[in-house]
Each structure stands twice: as C-alpha cells, then as structure tokens.
Amino acid sequence: MIKxxxxxxxxxxxxxxxxxxxxxVNEYVIDYFNHLTDxxxxxxxxxxxxxxxxxxxxxxxxxxxxxxxxxxxKIIENLNIGKYLKKDNQKIKIPVCCDIEYGLDFDRLINKFxxxxxxxxxxxxxxxxxxYMTGFIAGMPFLGDLDKKIRINRLETPRVxxxxxxxxxxxQFANIYTSESPGGWNIIGNTPxxxxxxxxxxxxxxxxxxxxxxxxxxxxxxxxxxxD
Amino acid sequence: xTNPYFEILRSGINTTxxxxxxxxxxxxxxxxxxxxxxxxxxxxxxxxNNKLNEAVIEFAYQGPLLKLKNGNSNFAITGDIFFxxxxxxxxxxxxxxxxxYNLKDGEQIDIISTKKSAYxxxxxxxxxxxxxxxxxxxxxxxxxxxxxxxKKYSINEKIFINDSTSxxxxxxxxxxxxSFNNTIRVxxxxxxxYFSKEAKNIFFNQAYSxxxxxxxxxxxxxxxxxxxxxxxxxxxxxxxRGVIQVPADGKPIILLSDHGTIGGYPKIxxxxxxxxxxxxxxxxxxxxxxxxxxxxxxxxxxxxxxAETNKYLNECS
Numbered sequence: 001m002i003k004x005x006x007x008x009x010x011x012x013x014x015x016x017x018x019x020x021x022x023x024x025v026n027e028y029v030i031d032y033f034n035h036l037t038d039x040x041x042x043x044x045x046x047x048x049x050x051x052x053x054x055x056x057x058x059x060x061x062x063x064x065x066x067x068x069x070x071x072x073x074k075i076i077e078n079l080n081i082g083k084y085l086k087k088d089n090q091k092i093k094i095p096v097c098c099d100i101e102y103g104l105d106f107d108r109l110i111n112k113f114x115x116x117x118x119x120x121x122x123x124x125x126x127x128x129x130x131x132y133m134t135g136f137i138a139g140m141p142f143l144g145d146l147d148k149k150i151r152i153n154r155l156e157t158p159r160v161x162x163x164x165x166x167x168x169x170x171x172q173f174a175n176i177y178t179s180e181s182p183g184g185w186n187i188i189g190n191t192p193x194x195x196x197x198x199x200x201x202x203x204x205x206x207x208x209x210x211x212x213x214x215x216x217x218x219x220x221x222x223x224x225x226x227x228d
Numbered sequence: 229x230t231n232p233y234f235e236i237l238r239s240g241i242n243t244t245x246x247x248x249x250x251x252x253x254x255x256x257x258x259x260x261x262x263x264x265x266x267x268x269x270x271x272x273x274x275x276x277n278n279k280l281n282e283a284v285i286e287f288a289y290q291g292p293l294l295k296l297k298n299g300n301s302n303f304a305i306t307g308d309i310f311f312x313x314x315x316x317x318x319x320x321x322x323x324x325x326x327x328x329y330n331l332k333d334g335e336q337i338d339i340i341s342t343k344k345s346a347y348x349x350x351x352x353x354x355x356x357x358x359x360x361x362x363x364x365x366x367x368x369x370x371x372x373x374x375x376x377x378x379k380k381y382s383i384n385e386k387i388f389i390n391d392s393t394s395x396x397x398x399x400x401x402x403x404x405x406x407s408f409n410n411t412i413r414v415x416x417x418x419x420x421x422y423f424s425k426e427a428k429n430i431f432f433n434q435a436y437s438x439x440x441x442x443x444x445x446x447x448x449x450x451x452x453x454x455x456x457x458x459x460x461x462x463x464x465x466x467x468x469r470g471v472i473q474v475p476a477d478g479k480p481i482i483l484l485s486d487h488g489t490i491g492g493y494p495k496i497x498x499x500x501x502x503x504x505x506x507x508x509x510x511x512x513x514x515x516x517x518x519x520x521x522x523x524x525x526x527x528x529x530x531x532x533x534x535a536e537t538n539k540y541l542n543e544c545s
Contacts, residue, residue, distance in 0.1 A: 009415050009498030010526035012468045016418075021463055033255065040252070050254040052466030054490055059466030061254070064501050064530050069523060133464075135257035135489040138371045142464070178257075179371070196257075198373065201362060205256040 001028055005076060007069045013060040013076060021055040021144075021172070026132045029053045030210045031081050036060065045075060053209050054133045055142075089210040091128075094176070094191050096167050096215050097223035102190035104166070105155070109186060112152055121217065123147040124188065129174060129213040134205055139178040139196025141207040146172050158184030165190040167215070174215075176207075189217075192226035231357055232299030232333070233388045236381055240292040240339065242444075243381045245356060245374065246349075247283050250364035254466060254489045258373065261366035264444060264485045264508040265347050267537050268306040272351035274544045275304035275328045275400045282355035283365035283375075285387070288347050291339025292381065296331050301389060302397040303337065304328040307348030307509075308406065311339045326402040328353075344408070345509035346442075354392035370445065370486055400544040407536075410514065413503050413521045413529065417472065417495035419462060427454040427478075431496060435515045436480065442512060444486040449516075453478030456494060464492040470499035470507070472518075484508055500526040502533035 001017070008014040015032065017025050033053040039045045047067030052059040062072055098121055100106065106117050113120060129143035146169055154170050159182065162168070166177040168185025175185055178196035195206045207213060218226070236243075246269065249262020263269030263286055270280045285292070291311065304327060305311055311323040314336040323329070323337070325348075331337065342348055358365050358375040365375060372378030376385070420428070436451035460476040467473075471483045473493035482499060485508070499507050500521060510516065521529065 006418065007415065007523050008418055008468060008495070009470055009500065010523055010530065011470075011501050012498075014418050019463075049251040050260070050468075051252075052254040052489060054465040055463050057465040059254075059468065061468050064527070065534060068527055133490065134255065135466075136464070136491070137488070138257040138373070140257055198371075198378075204258075209255065 002032070002076075005073050008059060010069065011062055011064045013062070013069060013072050015058040015060065015076060017056040017058070019056065021132075023130050025056050026130070027210070028081075029056060029058050032058050032076070032079065033209065035079055035081060036076075048072070052135070089208070089212065091212045091214065092207055093214050093216060094193055095218040095222070095226065096189040096191050097218050097220055098189035099220045102166070102187075102223075104187040106188065109150070109152065109188070113150060115149070120150055120188070123150045124169070124174075125215055125217055129215070131207050131209055131211045131213060132173075133209050134207065137177070137179060137181050138198075139205040139207070140175055141195070141213065143174045143213050144172050146174060152186055154184035155186065158182055162187065163190065165192065167191060190223070192223050194228050230298060231388050231391050232301055233297055233386045234294040235297055236292055236383055236385050236387070237295055237336070238293035239380070239382045240287045241290050242288040243292045244286050244367040244369065245283050245358060245365050245376070245387075246286040246367065247365045248281050249366055249485065250362050250368075253362060257489050258362070258371060259368065259486055259489050260469060261364065261368040261374070261485050263349065265307070265349070265505040267505050267540075268347070269349050270537065271326065271402060271404070271540055271544075272304050272306040272349040274541050275306070275326065275402065276302055276351045276353040277397075277400070278351055278353065278355055280541075282351065283358055285350040286347060287339055287350070288342065290341050291348060293336060293338045295336045296333060298333065299389070299391065300330065300332050301392065302328055302330050302353040303350060304400070305339070305348060305350050306404070308343040308345045309339060309348040310341050310343055311337060313337055326404045328397060328400050330397055344511065346511050347509060352389050353397065354390035357388035357390050368486055402540050402543045404540060408506065410516045411519050412507055412516050413500045413519050413526070414472065414497035415500060415521060415523060415526055417497045419494035420496055422456050422458040422494040423474070423496055424455040424457045427456070430454060431480075432518055432520055435517055438510045438512050438514045438516070440512045444484055446484050446487055447482045447507070447510065449480045449482070451479070454480065454496065460494070461492050462494055464490045467491050468498070470501070470504050471495050472497045472499065482507060500529060502526070502529040
C-alpha cells in the first residue's frame with residue numbers, strides 16, 4: 001500500500017509505495033494507476049494530466065489551474081483500492097534472435113558470469129517476466145525479474161546508439177529498446193517484433209505495466225523472415 | 229485551390245510546431261512536449277485572434293526565413309526577437325514583437341535571432357493546417373511524434389495555413405514587460421535529503437550558470453558540485469517538467485518540455501510552475517540563483533502568474 005504521499009513540486013502528487021522492488025509492491029502501484037485512469041476517463045476527477053507508475057512509485061501530475069495538491073491527496077487517500085477489480089493483463093510472446101550480430105555484449109557477460117552463452121540463454125528464456133513500467137523512451141518496457149545468476153550492472157560507458165529492437169539486461173531487469181537510443185544496458189539479442197507503433201494511435205505500446213512477457217529464441221533466418 | 233503556405237527559405241536551428249502539449253501518455257513513455265514558454269505561445273495566438281490552443285511555430289536562437297505563398301495572412305511574433313518583414317516592393321520593415329502584421333502573397337518574414345532569450349513564437353491567423361497526434365500538434369523530435377514526421381523543419385519544406393476568411397485584420401498590440409530576474413524559485417525535491425548539509429547550502433546560496441548543454445529536453449548547469457551522501461542513483465521513477473535532478477557528477481539538470489518520462493537520478497528540487505516559462509528562456513552563460521519557497525507560496529505565485537498572463541490576454545482580446 002501507499003506508505004507516504006507528498007508533493008513533487010506544486011503540480012504533482014508523489015505516491016511512495018516504499019523502497020522494495022517486487023511484483024507485489026508494483027501490483028499495488030498498478031492498481032492505483034488503473035483505478036485513477038478510469039476515474040480520469042469517466043471524468044470523475046478533473047485536472048489530472050498524467051499518471052506515471054514505476055517500480056514502487058506513482059506520480060500523479062495535475063493542472064495547477066484546475067486542482068491542487070491538497071485536494072488530490074485527499075482523493076487518492078480515500079480511493080477504495082481493496083474493492084477495485086484487477087485488470088486482466090495480457091501475456092505477450094516476444095521472439096528474440098541472439099546471434100552474435102544482435103547479442104552485442106555476450107563476451108562481457110560470459111566473462112562476468114563465467115558460464116557459457118547457452119547457459120545464459122537458458123536462464124534468460126526460462127523465466128516469465130512481469131512489466132513493471134514503460135517509459136524513458138516511448139514504449140520501452142522494464143521487465144523483471146531476471147534469474148539471480150545473470151544479473152549485471154550497466155555498461156560503464158553507455159552506447160551512443162543502441163539499435164531498435166535490442167533486448168537488454170541490467171540488475172534484476174530486462175528491457176527492449178523500442179527505437180534507436182543511447183543506452184547502457186547489456187544487449188543480449190534483438191527482436192523483429194515492433195514493440196512501439198508510432199502510427200497506431202489507439203494502442204501504440206504493445207507491452208503495458210502489469211503485462212506478462214515470455215521471450216522465445218529464434219534463428220537469424222526466422223528473424224529476417226519475421227513479419228508482424 | 230490549395231491553401232496559403234509558408235515556404236521555408238532558411239530553416240533556423242530548431243524550428244518546430246508546438247501547442248499546449250500532450251497529456252495522459254507519460255505511462256507509455258511519451259512526454260508532454262508543447263511550447264516551452266507557454267505564456268508567449270498563448271500571447272502569439274491571441275494577437276492574431278486565434279484560439280489560445282492553436283498550433284504555432286516555435287524557434288530558438290536563429291529563426292527561419294519564411295515566404296508566404298498562395299494567399300494573404302496576418303501574423304504576430306512573441307518573445308525577445310529581432311526580425312524583419314521583407315515586403316513585395318523589396319522594402320525591409322523592421323518587425324516589432326507583441327503586435328500583429330498583415331502579410332501579402334510573396335512577402336517574407338526573416339526571423340534573424342532571439343535577443344536575450346532562447347525561444348520565440350510565430351502565430352498565423354487561423355493556425356496551421358496540420359493533423360494532431362494524440363490530441364496535440366506538438367513536434368517531439370526525440371520520439372519523432374507530431375507534424376512533419378516529428379522532425380524539425382528544413383529548407384524548402386512547406387507549412388500549410390488554414391485559410392482565414394477575413395481580409396480585414398484589426399490591429400492588436402500588447403504592452404509586454406519582460407519580468408526577467410535571475411532568481412528561480414523551487415520547492416525541495418523528494419530526494420533533498422540525499423545531499424550533504426554543505427550541498428544543500430551551496431544549492432541555495434551559490435550561483436549556477438546555464439551551460440551550453442541545453443535543448444528542449446533539459447538544461448545542464450555549471451557550478452559547484454553537489455555532494456550526494458546516500459546514493460547517486462535511485463530506482464527509476466516518474467519525472468515532470470521542472471524537476472532538478474543531480475547525476476553522479478554533481479551538476480544539476482533542469483528538466484524541460486521534452487524530458488524523459490522516467491529516470492533514476494535523485495531530485496534535489498522542482499521549479500515552481502510560475503517560473504517554468506522563465507527558466508526555459510535562459511540562454512547559456514546566464515547566472516541564476518535558486519530560492520526555496522513552500523507549496524502554499526508556490527500556489528499563490530502561480531495565481532499571480534496566471535493573473536499577469538490574463539492581463540496581457542485582455543489587452544489584445
């Protein structure tokens with residue numbers, strides 16, 4: 001549950017769910033996010049401009065000319081989350097090619113973990129992942145948790161350009177670069193599946209907070225032939 | 229018959245279309261964008277009798293050279309801008325900000341440069357003929373969202389204008405007084421206590437200057453390092469416009485309209501809403517001071533800011 005609510009500047013409410021990062025904490029964040037999203041859509045609350053869920057925080061941005069921190073804080077405190085029905089989140093399958101031209105950091109990973117590439121891939125593909133949040137760049141999902149045996153820090157020097165579709169790992173998380181971007185995650189492969197559809201105005205992000213993601217390995221041939 | 233349009237004879241260095249911005253998309257990683265100086269954006273629209281949320285051209289430092297084709301129109305420029313109007317008889321008329329001008333088929337607007345600020349706005353009667361993406365006309369060049377495929381404008385491109393029926397444009401003018409001062413008012417951030425006592429002192433008592441690393445995403449500052457005594461990273465969490473975050477190098481960054489939606493640097497403070505326009509207009513080299521205010525003061529200062537904006541809007545409506 002929410003441990004503390006405070007203001008972030010004069011136009012945002014900072015809901016703090018504690019410092020732990022796990023699915024249970026994040027599910028609370030997403031419950032609040034879903035609940036508030038519905039209230040905004042039904043125009044039951046006016047003035048909210050954005051809701052940003054992350055691992056263990058929810059930031060509610062608002063238009064200071066319509067509502068203020070004190071009023072919104074009261075609304076959030078009085079939400080009856082316990083009775084709120086959980087959304088049916090989707091399960092999404094993502095193909096990944098881990099050939100050497102896509103898995104840019106295997107040398108570093110093999111060296112660091114002291115296991116073979118196949119073992120790394122087994123640990124990676126065996127798990128089902130949970131989407132904690134999306135963002136940083138449009139549609140980028142932050143997924144967890146990686147097997148403890150393949151957790152690693154960011155690159156010391158981030159890449160200036162990580163190719164679109166790259167699948168990266170850092171600490172307990174995996175992500176997908178939805179467009180070419182600078183970035184410091186360890187790249188283990190690339191997906192031909194479009195994760196963020198700029199032109200799909202109704203539903204641009206394939207993966208949303210609360211969704212489950214299953215990665216499966218494909219060959220380079222399958223990668224090149226892949227058609228969304 | 230096509231509509232009138234601007235042909236871009238020189239693009240300027242950062243010429244985009246902006247409006248009030250794009251909401252309800254932070255959770256999928258799409259930032260707000262929108263005019264970086266919302267007051268001057270609205271005033272530009274008001275001067276040409278547009279709805280206040282109409283799309284305008286935003287430019288920075290060196291602006292575009294635009295030729296009107298296929299019709300006549302009426303425009304206004306706001307900001308602190310040096311510009312000329314090149315009339316059809318080749319006569320060059322020196323332009324003044326905060327008033328509207330008629331422009332005839334074939335005439336040109338040469339936006340030479342901003343003076344003491346970074347951004348300016350050009351509004352045209354009737355607005356531009358563009359499509360909204362997620363309820364906004366704003367161009368977000370990082371995510372490539374919005375008109376012109378989400379890119380800055382380049383030479384030889386055209387920007388079409390909605391045909392405005394009237395041929396008689398009344399003259400409008402605003403007596404605009406730049407309220408610039410170098411004190412930026414902030415509220416303490418959610419990670420304020422990550423910083424040493426000395427760093428807190430430095431932040432509020434020493435000058436910072438705007439570095440050359442500034443764009444629509446954010447503004448890096450030069451000045452004394454701010455020592456973090458807890459952790460230079462936090463678990464990534466949501467960001468908003470005006471957040472001042474401090475990465476491991478100890479130099480603060482102020483987030484502006486195209487900022488990333490989440491990030492993992494500690495937040496030392498947040499610029500109050502009343503000062504966001506002012507901050508965005510700072511040019512490299514400007515010295516600034518941060519002053520702490522509480523939430524109540526910030527809310528009152530925003531009311532004052534809105535009242536002042538409305539006073540200007542009333543002058544030209």
